[in-house]
Amino acid sequence: MNANGFTQIALFFVVLIAAGLPLGAYMARVYEGRAGIAGKIFGPIERLLYRLFGVKPEDEMDWKQYAVAMLLFHFFGIATLYLIQRVQHALPLNPQGMDNIGEHSSFNTAASFLTNTNWQSYVPESTMSYLTQMLGLTFHNFVSAAAGMAMLVALIRGLTRRETKNLGNFWVDLTRSTIYILMPLSLVLALILVSQGVPQNLSAYATVPLVQDKQTYTNPVKDKDGNPVMEPVKDEKGNPVLDENKQPKTQQKNETLPLTEQSIALGPVASQEAIKELGTNGGGFFNANSAHPYENPTPLSNFLEIVGLLLIPIALCFTFGEMVKDKRQGWAVFAAMTVIFIGMFAVCDYSEQTGNPAFTKAGVDQIASATQSGGNMEGKETRFGIVNSAFFANATTSTSCGAVNAMHDSFTPLGGLVPLLNIQFSEVIYGGVGCGLYGMLIYVVVTVFVAGLMVGRTPEYLGKKIESYEMKMACIVLLIPPLVQLIGTAAAVVLPDGLAGRNNPGAHGFSEILYAFTSATNNNGSAFAGINANTMFFNVLLGIAALVGRFWLAIPVLAIAGSLGRKKIVPVSAGTLPTHTPLFIGFLVAVVIIFTALMHFPAVALGPVVEHLQMIQ
Numbered sequence: 250m251n252a253n254g255f256t257q258i259a260l261f262f263v264v265l266i267a268a269g270l271p272l273g274a275y276m277a278r279v280y281e282g283r284a285g286i287a288g289k290i291f292g293p294i295e296r297l298l299y300r301l302f303g304v305k306p307e308d309e310m311d312w313k314q315y316a317v318a319m320l321l322f323h324f325f326g327i328a329t330l331y332l333i334q335r336v337q338h339a340l341p342l343n344p345q346g347m348d349n350i351g352e353h354s355s356f357n358t359a360a361s362f363l364t365n366t367n368w369q370s371y372v373p374e375s376t377m378s379y380l381t382q383m384l385g386l387t388f389h390n391f392v393s394a395a396a397g398m399a400m401l402v403a404l405i406r407g408l409t410r411r412e413t414k415n416l417g418n419f420w421v422d423l424t425r426s427t428i429y430i431l432m433p434l435s436l437v438l439a440l441i442l443v444s445q446g447v448p449q450n451l452s453a454y455a456t457v458p459l460v461q462d463k464q465t466y467t468n469p470v471k472d473k474d475g476n477p478v479m480e481p482v483k484d485e486k487g488n489p490v491l492d493e494n495k496q497p498k499t500q501q502k503n504e505t506l507p508l509t510e511q512s513i514a515l516g517p518v519a520s521q522e523a524i525k526e527l528g529t530n531g532g533g534f535f536n537a538n539s540a541h542p543y544e545n546p547t548p549l550s551n552f553l554e555i556v557g558l559l560l561i562p563i564a565l566c567f568t569f570g571e572m573v574k575d576k577r578q579g580w581a582v583f584a585a586m587t588v589i590f591i592g593m594f595a596v597c598d599y600s601e602q603t604g605n606p607a608f609t610k611a612g613v614d615q616i617a618s619a620t621q622s623g624g625n626m627e628g629k630e631t632r633f634g635i636v637n638s639a640f641f642a643n644a645t646t647s648t649s650c651g652a653v654n655a656m657h658d659s660f661t662p663l664g665g666l667v668p669l670l671n672i673q674f675s676e677v678i679y680g681g682v683g684c685g686l687y688g689m690l691i692y693v694v695v696t697v698f699v700a701g702l703m704v705g706r707t708p709e710y711l712g713k714k715i716e717s718y719e720m721k722m723a724c725i726v727l728l729i730p731p732l733v734q735l736i737g738t739a740a741a742v743v744l745p746d747g748l749a750g751r752n753n754p755g756a757h758g759f760s761e762i763l764y765a766f767t768s769a770t771n772n773n774g775s776a777f778a779g780i781n782a783n784t785m786f787f788n789v790l791l792g793i794a795a796l797v798g799r800f801w802l803a804i805p806v807l808a809i810a811g812s813l814g815r816k817k818i819v820p821v822s823a824g825t826l827p828t829h830t831p832l833f834i835g836f837l838v839a840v841v842i843i844f845t846a847l848m849h850f851p852a853v854a855l856g857p858v859v860e861h862l863q864m865i866q
Contacts, residue, residue, distance in 0.1 A: 250598055254636035257552075258594075261640070262587075264556055265563050272560065273567025273579070279429045280402045280422065280572065291428050298424055309415035312811025315403055316804050318419040319396060323363050323800070326389060330359040333385045334377075343378035344453040350376060351474030353788040360792035362386055364799035365393040365681055367525075367532030367651055367774040368791060370783040374514035374535050376475065379451055386532055387521045391435075394528030394561075395426035397683030400803055401565065404687050405572045407810030408711050411818050416810055426683075430561070431528060438557055439523035446546040449519040454512045470502040477781060478502040479749065492754065499749055501781065518543055526557030529681040531651025531774040539641070539654040540630055551633060551654060555641055558650040562679035565686045573711055577829035582689055585837045589678045590647050593667050598639040600664035601625045606865055628659025639664070646671035649681030651774030658761065658777040662861035665777070669764050669857065672773045673849045674841060675730055681772060687806050689841075691726045693828065694719055694809070696840045700826050700833075709825060712818040719812055722805040729801045730770050731848040733794050737766035738852065746786035752779045756863065760856035765791060770798040 278284055284291070299306055310318065333340070334355040338348055350358070354371055361368040362385070371377075377386070399422035406416050443449050470478040482490040482498040489497045518534045522544050525531060535541040545551050563583060570579020602624040629638040638655035645652050646668040657668050671678060677689040698715050701708030708715040741747030741762045751758040761777040768775055769791040776782070782791065827833060 250602065250636055254598075257636060258640065261552075261555060261559075265559055268556070268560060269564040270567055272564040273569075274571055276430055276564060276568040277571035279425050280417075280568070284425075284429060287429055294428055295424055298428075299420075302420070304418070304420045304424075306418055306421045309418055311414040312403070312407075312416055312807040312814075315416050315419050316807045319400065319803065319807075320800065322392075322396065322419070322423070326363045326392065327359045330362060330385050330389060331355050333381055334358060337378045337381045340378065340380050342380035342383070342451060344451070345378070347376060347378045347381075348475070351476060353785045353792075354475060354783060357788035357792040358386075360795050361769075361774065362389040362530075362532060363393055364772050364795045365397060365528070365530060365649055365684065366769060366772040366795040366799075367530045368769055368776070368782075368795065369532055369536075369774070370788055370791075371475065372536040373533060374516075379516050382521060382534060383517055387517075387524060390521065390524040390528050390530040390532065391427050391431050392423065394431060394524070394530065394682045395423050397681055398426040398430070398561075398565070399423050399683070400806060401683035401687045402572075404690060404806055404810040405569060407812070407814040408713060409573050410814045411816065413814050414811060416807070416814060431524065434527050434557075434561075435520070435523040438527060438553065439519040441553060442519040442522055442550055445550040446543070447519040447522055447550065448515045448543055449517055450515055451517065452515050454514050456510055456512050458510050459508065465505050466508040467503045468506050470504055475783070476785075477783060492748070494748065496745065496748065500752075514543070522554070523557070525652055526554045526650065527561060527682075529558055529562065529648040529650040529685075531645065531649075531653075533652065539652045540656075545654055548632070548637075551637055551641070554652070554654075555637075555644050558648055558652065559644055559679060561682045562648055562685050565683065569686060569690075575711075575829070578711070581829040581834050581837075582686070582693070585834045585841070586647075586678050586689065588834070588838050589674070589841065590643065593647070593671055593678070594640060594643040597643050597660075597664050597667035598636060600661045600667075601635045601639050603661070605661065625659075625661050625664065628656030630654060642668050643671065644679075646773060646775060647674075647676065647678040647680070649676045649684060649772045649774075651768065653775055656778055657764075657775060658779040662757075662760075662857045662864055665760065665764075666853065666857035666861075668775065669760070669767060669853065670845070670849070672764075672767050672771045672775075673731070673853075674845050675727070676771050676773060677841060684772065684802075688726070688802070691723050691806065691809070692841050692844070693837060694723050695727070695844075696833070696837045697826060697828065698723075699840065700836065704824075704826075706824050706826075709819050710828060712821070713813045713816050714819055719809050722809045722812075725805045726802050727844060728848075730798055733797050734763075734766040734770040735852060737770070737790055737794050738763045740790070741766070741786075744786070746784065750781040750784055750787055752781060756856050756860040760860065763852055763856050766794055769794040772798050 334350040399419055402422050403416040472478055479499040480502040482500050484490055492498045521534050533544060535544055539545040539554055545554060566579045566583040570576035604625045624635045633654055641654045642657055657665055675688050676685055677692060679685050680688055694715055697708040697710045698720055761780040764777045765780055
C-alpha cells in the first residue's frame with residue numbers, strides 16, 4: 250500500500266473519531282432525556298407520536314416487558330412488509346409496473362430487513378416498486394437500526410442502575426433513536442449524496458438509444474413467482490454433465506434478445522442509500538449496491554459511505570462511556586474493536602495487493618517483484634482501486650451493514666476469508682448500530698468472568714457481580730449463531746436443493762454457502778454472490794437464520810440487563826480488575842479471537858484455507 254492509501258486510512262479514523270466523540274455525547278443526552286436544543290426541535294414530534302400510539306413515556310418496563318414490546322413490534326413489521334410485497338402491483342408509486350413478489354422471496358425480504366440483515370436474493374431495480382422501496386425497505390432500515398440501539402441502551406441501564414427492574418421504555422428508546430439520531434443524520438448524508446449525482450426522484454426509468462443498434466443481451470428466464478428457471482448443463486455431444494457428486498449440473502436458463510435501447514433505472518436512491526449506511530443495513534436500491542455509479546458515483550461519496558457505516562457504531566462506544574460515567578470504558582471497548590479491525594484490514598489489503606500467483610507464473614503483467622502491478626482487480630471498480638475496495642469490504646463486514654463496492658466472491662482466498670471472519674466474530678468489531686456494542690459487552694462479561702477464575706475472585710464489571718445466570722445467558726448469545734450457521738451450511742452441502750444453487754465446485758463453492766449462512770445468521774447481508782439464493786430452499790432457511798440470529802441473541806441480552814439492574818453496586822477494592830487498561834484490552838481481544846477460532850476454524854479450513862493452498866500449490 251502506497252502513501253496515498255495510508256493517508257486515506259488515517260483520514261478515515263481522524264474523521265470518525267472527530268465526529269464520533271460529539272455524536273456519542275449527544276446520543277447519551279438523548280437517551281437520558283436531556284437533548285437540549287434538539288429536544289426543542291424534535292420534542293413536539295416525539296410527543297405527538299406518543300399521543301397517536303398511546304405511549305406513556307414515564308412508564309418504564311422490566312426486561313420481559315421490554316422484550317415483548319420489541320418482539321411485537323418486529324412481528325407487526327414483518328407482516329406489514331410481507332403484505333406490501335405481495336400486493337405491490339395494486340399499490341401506487343409503481344411507474345415501471347412491477348409485479349407482485351413471490352411468497353418465499355417476500356418472507357425472506359421481510360425477515361431480512363426487519364432484522365437489520367438486508368439480504369437480497371432478488372434484483373431490486375427490476376423487482377421492487379418505488380413504494381415498496383420507500384415504505385417497505387427504507388422505513389424498516391430506520392426502525393430495525395433504532396431497535397438495535399434501543400436494546401443497547403437497555404443493557405447500559407442495567408449496568409448503571411441499582412436494585413431496580415426498570416430498564417426504560419422500548420417505545421421511547423425506539424422513537425428517540427429514530428427522530429433524534431437516524432433521521433437528521435440521514436437527511437444530511439442524503440443531500441450530500443444528491444450533490445454527488447445520486448438520484449432522488451419518482452420518475453419513470455429513462456430509456457436511451459444505444460450508440461450501436463445491432464447488439465444482443467442475455468435475459469435470465471424466470472417463472473411466474475420470479476424464481477430463476479434452471480436447465481441441465483450439457484456437453485458438446487448433448488449429454489448431461491455431472492458434478493463431483495454424480496448429480497446432473499444445472500444452470501440458469503437464459504434467452505438471447507436483440508437490444509436497441511437501454512433502460513436506466515432511477516428513483517428515490519439517495520434517501521435509501523443514506524440510511525443504508527448510517528443504520529448499518531446494507532440493502533441496495535440497485536443490484537450492484539455501492540459499486541453502482543448511481544449509488545456511489547465519486548471518491549467523495551465512497552469516503553462518506555464508509556464513514557456513514559462506521560460512524561454510529563463507533564460513536565456508541567463513547568455514548569457507553571458517557572452513560573456509565575466513565576469515559577475510559579468507552580475508549581477501552583473502542584480500542585479493542587479497532588485493534589482487530591486494523592489487523593483484519595491489513596490481511597485483506599495485503600492479499601489483494603499480492604494478487605493471484607497463477608497470473609505471475611503465466612507472465613501476466615509481471616514486474617521485478619514477481620507480482621501483478623495492479624494486484625487482484627477482479628470484481629473491483631477501477632475508480633476505487635484495491636485499498637478502498639478492501640477497506641469497504643472490511644468495514645461493511647465488521648459492522649452488520651453488508652453494503653459492498655466490490656464483489657467479495659472475486660477476492661483472493663485469504664482476502665475473502667477476512668470478510669467471512671469479520672462476520673463470524675459476531676460482528677462485534679464495531680458491529681451493527683447497537684447490536685455490535687452489546688455483542689462486545691457480552692464478550693467483556695465473559696472476559697471479566699475468565700479473569701475472575703484466574704485469580705479466584707468473584708468477577709465484577711462496573712460494580713456489578715458477574716454470576717452464573719449472566720454467564721448462562723452469555724453462552725447462549727455466543728453459541729447460538731455458529732450453531733445455526735453451521736447446521737444451515739451442512740444442510741445445504743448435502744441436500745440437492747442446496748447444491749443446486751452453487752455455481753462453483755469444490756472449496757470455493759463451499760465458501761459461498763458458508764458465507765451465505767454466516768451472513769444471514771449474523772445479520773450482515775453481504776454475499777459471495779456466486780450462489781443462486783433466490784430459491785425456496787435458500788429464501789426460507791436464510792430467512793429463519795436471520796430471525797434466530799437477531800432475536801435469540803436479543804432476548805438473552807435483555808435478560809442479562811434485567812439481572813444486572815437488580816443488583817447492588819459493589820465498591821471498588823484492591824482486588825477489582827480494572828477494565829480500561831491496555832492489559833484488559835489485550836485480554837479482551839484475545840478472548841474474542843480465541844472464541845471465534847474455536848467455533849469456526851474447522852469450517853473455514855474446508856473453504857478459504859483449502860482454496861488458498863490449492864492456489865499456491
